[in-house]
Amino acid sequence: MARSKIRTLAIGGAALATVATAGAPRAPTGAAPGGGDDPSVAEARHIAPSMLADKTAGPRKDGTAVTPVGYRVTPAGDQTRLGNLPLNAVLHPGGRYLLVTNNGQGVQSLQLVDTRTNKVVQTLSYPSPESLYIGLAWSPDGRTAYASAAANSKIRVLSFAGGRLTERGPIKLPTKTADGKALTLFPAGLAVTPEGKKLVVADQLGDAVTVADTASGRVRTVAAGHRPVWVTLGKDGHTAYVSNQGSDTVDIVDVAGPAPQVTGQIKVGLHPNKSVLSASGRRLYVANGDADSVSEVDLTTKRVTRSFSMSPSKEALIGSNPTGLALDGADKRLFVTNSGNNSVSVVDLTHGKVLGRIPTGWYPSAVIWHRDRLRITNARGLGAGPNNGPGYPDPERSGRTSPSQYVGSMIVGTLSSVDVPESGEQLDEYTSRVERNNAPLTGVGGAVVPRKPGDRTPIKHVIYVVKENRSYDQVLGSLGKGNGDPGLNLFGDESAPNTRELARRFTTIDNFYAAGQVSASAWNWVTQSNSNPYVEQIWPAAYSGRKGVYPSERNAPENAAQDPQNSYLWQRLDKAGVSFANFGFYVTRRGNEVHAGDPVLDARTDHAFQDELGCPDSAGTFAPTKDNCLTPRVDQWLKSFREYEAEGDMPTVQFVRFPGDHTFGTTAGRPTPKAMVADNDYALGRLVDAVSHSRFWKDTVVLVTEDEAQNGPDHVDAHRTLALAISPYTQTGKVDSTFYSTASMVRTVGLFAGIGPLTQFDDYSTPMRASFTDKPNYRSYSVIKPTYPMNSVNGPGLLTQPPGGK
Missing domain, CATH: 2.130.10.10 (YVTN repeat-like/Quinoprotein amine dehydrogenase)
Structure with a gap:
């Protein structure tokens, strides 16, 4: 949203x-709640990778199904x-x-x-x-x-x-x-x-x-x-x-x-x-x-x-x-x-x-x-x-x-x-x-992703990037590798060159599902690995003009999937003494600053990193708007990153929000969808470029996904979406068809950060081990500027927008 x-x-x-x-x-x-030394439920079973690759979400002809989290x-x-x-x-x-x-x-x-x-x-x-x-x-x-x-x-x-x-x-x-x-x-x-x-x-x-x-x-x-x-x-x-x-x-x-x-x-x-x-x-x-x-x-x-x-x-x-x-x-x-x-x-x-x-x-x-x-x-x-x-x-x-x-x-x-x-x-x-x-299909080997919190790993820093609303086929369908449908690919090398090149060069993850249907539920999955009954029952009323409230991205106790003081990923990091920084998660604008409702999150929030959709992620070439835009998001992030470089220290986890690929659809006077996706893609490319040319590259992973896939088609399942794992330890060019979900990414972030799972869902999920190798490739990444003009604007008369959530 x-x-x-x-x-x-x-x-x-x-x-x-x-x-x-x-x-x-x-x-x-x-594992006991909050982590510890015991292996989680999800770590106890060892299933052949082929079984994981064969599993996809959705209904089956025999009257059974697989949910987007793998049950x-x-x-x-x-x-x-x-x-x-x-x-x-x-x-x-x-x-x-x-x-x-x-x-x-x-x-x-x-x-x-x-x-x-x-x-x-x-x-x-x-x-x-x-x-x-x-x-x-x-x-x-x-x-x-x-x-x-x-x-x-x-x-x-x-x-x-x-x-x-x-x-x-x-x-x-x-x-x-x-x-x-x-x-x-x-x-x-x-x-x-x-x-x-x-x-x-x-x-x-x-x-x-x-x-x-x-x-x-x-x-x-x-x-x-x-x-x-x-x-x-x-x-x-x-x-x-x-x-x-x-x-x-x-x-x-x-x-x-x-x-x-x-x-x-x-x-x-x-x-x-x-x-x-x-x-x-x-x-x-x-x-x-x-x-x-x-x-x-x-x-x-x-x-x-x-x-x-x-x-x-x-x-x-x-x-x-x-x-x-x-x-x-x-x-x-x-x-x-x-x-x-x-x-x-x-x-x-x-x-x-x-x-x-x-x-x-x-x-x-x-x-x-x-x-x-x-x-x-x-x-x-x-x-x-x-x-x-x-x-x-x-x-x-x-x-x-x-x-x-x-x-x-x-x-x-x-x-x-x-x-x-x-x-x-x-x-x-x-x-x-x-x-x-509900038994987990886990156990894919790998020496990089810890098997349990506290295990040794070469990864010391995680940058968790969340974007908005795109399906797998819509961006990677014509990639030439992985399970894609080229006929559904809307954003190609002209508007998403970095996303596509990163998927080619690092790991092509083609069996990853958003756990939520829309942003109102999906952001709860992104941050707390569950979306509770209150959220699930009321979001349809919010999305259909039926006066429901938007049940996410704010510090309301009814939105928390467990104790409101111990539900979110950042709260668990704080309790474990793990350093983190926030760029755009769960914030609202107050004048020329943004603040998070949760004081734990707000204390580590960049108050100049805006989250308004009408403001650019990267290039700053959007047509003039009334959104009172501040510094483009990636430029604001780069300010902090340069300080980390100068100090020689960086938070263990960073939450980074790049929402621009949500788009405004065909709304007149707003950037075209491809312009917004290009701007968003350029921001991601610039972030990876900066990290890969820095002292932190050797021990950092950038994990990227969409909050959900509601504004795109997919030939496998409407929940299938993008996921990227970018690190010297994922630069393999291979396809990873392991069944993953939003809960898998939350679990993987937690394992690298040294904390236990948040809920049953990330505990039972498959950590993203198969995307990693113990033989790193330290080749740096150079950003690609999209050829699609990022200042393109929708013309008049195109006011109706497709479903895209908030």
Whole structure:
């Protein structure tokens, strides 16, 4: 995302006991959080390089898939195609129908699924600016359904008869404060009181809870915790328990009176998501998305009495990301969707242990139990696949990109219908399958990338460069080596000569995937090797004009994938005493300076290194703009680099942001896409030139990638993107087809810096060892000036931009 925020879219109590994951699959011993001397989980297996080379991301014809971080997806049961990003589903009181809400970037929808046939029997579509968002509820008599329409500040009300939904007048929420200021409550989770007279609403962006009279539509709102997302009603029918996804609490809200009142708060785990009430009404179970746990709350004492770990092993780091919950009819088993592990945990509540896991589609988001059968919504189904069909993303084309070719909207969610395993043998088989799906394919040899933090390596300095939005084929498709499609290559030697020459001369990495779909999620992967449930559910609303906030690149606690003070790469470096410098990561402009919201990062930030997209990366030849540009980015970086040379010392890690290849598309008066890519490419070439002619060349690696690939086509998968490893130890001219991802690069940075992995994802990823050799080639690199004129400007009349994120 460029800081200019240009929109480019066309389309409690403390736990008394901790319950271990008994019976869960066990991975090999891994590193403790924060690093240490033990090898990580990902280091324990040794797989032949050929197996890695054969693995690519995307759906398979046999109904399985591989995610962009390398996990295999083999869903159990019957599969039904849904819409884009199904985040929730509720069963009709009669049990015959399941109502699903699809909350993706493109056309959102409500769908009715016949549970006897598992077929979608009705779809109600809502193109932007009409919206849906998480919240669903049925009236007790089953004649009315309610659905949150967050961007429209209303609750949709739908009559249900004869197996069909018919929308009628909505319940409207306030759009202004008492003093007349604009207000976006952004309704999320819903619950209907037992007599059907009141609807309780979690107002996620309003930090509030609303109670609506279902007959009159009259509403009353009360301030609540941070980013409330879910409502579960107590057995008494007038006490609501509201999960505050932006903190670690559940609010207790009395909804009996004329206006709701917050009467207390229960402390649970970090970033709670959905919750479910026991049949007795005595216990509440809460999924803690960034604590990888489920809290069991005694509603008499309002305290957590047990905590169930959702981690795949005792050694596993954060990353299971539990979201949805369901109980069987006897309160004996709890079912939990682990969005990060693509599984549903089966918890034995009587004995307090996890019995096993059921494999699901990619990113399970909700689970419903009915008559010993589970219905599981998989937000990303089987993934994306290629996006090289008609209407693929092209920044030089002023027409609309096809939603079926845009990674932000092309992924189809699914519904898995699975019989609850009756025998231990069946559940054991499922559990083993989950373990195999998430087992790391690692162990490619190499003496340069450390096998564990602290091992010896000739690399003493890492320069981590992140660019914006390009796919592999769009820049390297015609390289003449590697798995490319020349027909999709838009930026060639005229506009990307350095990127292409560096890929030729050093290592051609042709099987590297961006872990996120768009910048809003991808920058979380770039910096903390995870994108949490809050981010994943809200970014589509931000990208589609549906009033969602941009959930990245700022110091908001809800964006952190674990402890907000210990989530990001720079925080881990700081805690380990590793030196680093920041050039453009997570900063905002204040006058003629830029500052990071995180004080740890800001203390090591170059306050003159701007991040506005309208300002050049290198040449300074852009047409005049209103962006108040300072020194071109690479020139500002070079000032610091020359000081490092003079001092004979350089930080161990540098974060460098070159966002110019994002482009402004065909916006009139702005540089053409090729001009911006050329300027960006020239900046990278100048950086490598400077390093390779310096005293630091012998022990430095420049690792380069894009945050994501959303504005380019690719014949392998829409997530495939660029990656470069530039060092005397990678100057081989060979092709490396090992399966890598953003998490692999984060892991590789950490290994060189001497710190452990951040999450399950980089711990399980394949470090980029195969790109290195222990026989260095110290030949320096000389920058190539692009022949495409970097002062080229779009002419008038080309105002429509393709999807490109922020």
